[in-house]
């Protein structure tokens with residue numbers, strides 16, 4: 001059987017690409033349904049892009065690589081597509097756009113685009129063998145079919161959440177064809193501490209600035225049974241190297257001034273009671289085990305108050321590790337961008353072989369950036385196919 005294009009992976013990137021192709025196209029996926037990560041994303045509402053999408057929000061060994069695709073198919077293009085399909089959406093925070101109703105609206109839109117183009121979809125199907133053949137590629141599928149395709153697009157994503165069918169297939173194919181890979185590791189992932197030191201305050205959340213590897217994020221921080229989570233932590237995890245410290249700044253903006261003023265007018269108040277006006281009481285109890293918080297406000301000198309403020313502003317911790325691919329939202333690293341054209345996503349030395357989406361060494365921040373990369377890289381390939 002002949003196809004012009006076979007796309008392996010019916011996720012965000014694979015479906016987007018297929019929905020914009022002319023000619024005979026087949027999409028193959030080993031899962032029982034397409035777009036499973038879209039379905040569960042954004043708490044079921046899919047944070048499908050970000051209004052402030054910019055190349056600076058992406059990590060890659062080559063920070064320039066993503067620029068071309070992101071500029072040629074922007075967040076505004078995807079918003080226009082969503083609008084054209086009548087999908088209601090809203091901005092939640094920090095430019096993050098979510099479906100009003102359900103992530104299933106995005107899946108239905110992509111499936112509709114594929115149907116309109118007559119794209120064939122084979123679910124529950126693996127590619128047993130893929131090899132270069134004269135003028136294209138020969139594929140053997142797990143259902144026994146043997147196919148020929150002029151072009152093959154690898155859209156099988158990264159390794160995060162193996163329970164949902166994530167595999168390292170894209171990396172295996174890159175290796176098979178001699179394409180380089182960058183190191184991969186879980187990203188947008190909670191930190192763990194083997195001593196479970198935050199178990200007693202699990203569920204407590206505070207606004208924070210979390211820094212790792214020289215980059216800091218200001219968003220919510222969540223203490224968990226196993227360690228630290230919340231958007232600020234997930235963001236920082238992408239910049240964290242194993243064994244390195246992370247720095248938390250949980251000092252509320254006007255706390256020091258307020259304590260100084262209270263000291264004048266209500267010096268007999270207990271320090272921990274006063275602190276609990278600024279920070280969650282359970283967190284204050286925990287901090288009392290780390291800092292000497294004893295005494296009344298009147299007992300606290302300026303120097304002591306400043307030392308406490310500094311401690312809360314630069315709380316340095318070294319995580320034991322992360323939750324790993326079990327819960328990571330994305331995989332950092334992947335197919336080395338040196339091997340790909342930034343304009344078309346085609347492998348430079350393997351005519352007709354393309355890599356799109358998370359499989360590539362381009363990783364976005366939390367907040368809709370990773371889907372935008374899936375849409376933009378898919379459209380870059382589609383324009384060339």
Ligand code: FDA
Nearest residue numbers: 009011012013030041042047156157169357358368370371
């Ligand atoms: P994706 O993972 O979507 O698709 C890959 C497809 O390939 C899957 O259908 C899979 O079954 C298939 N496949 C894998 N191996 C195969 C093989 N060997 N043979 C055949 N098929 C194979 N991003 C964002 O921007 N906003 C958000 O709200 C969220 N939320 C979110 C929540 C959770 C829980 C996770 C895990 C991730 C997110 N993300 C996110 C990240 C986002 O889901 C991710 O970046 C994109 O889905 C990547 O799109 P791809 O198409 O590259 O891979």
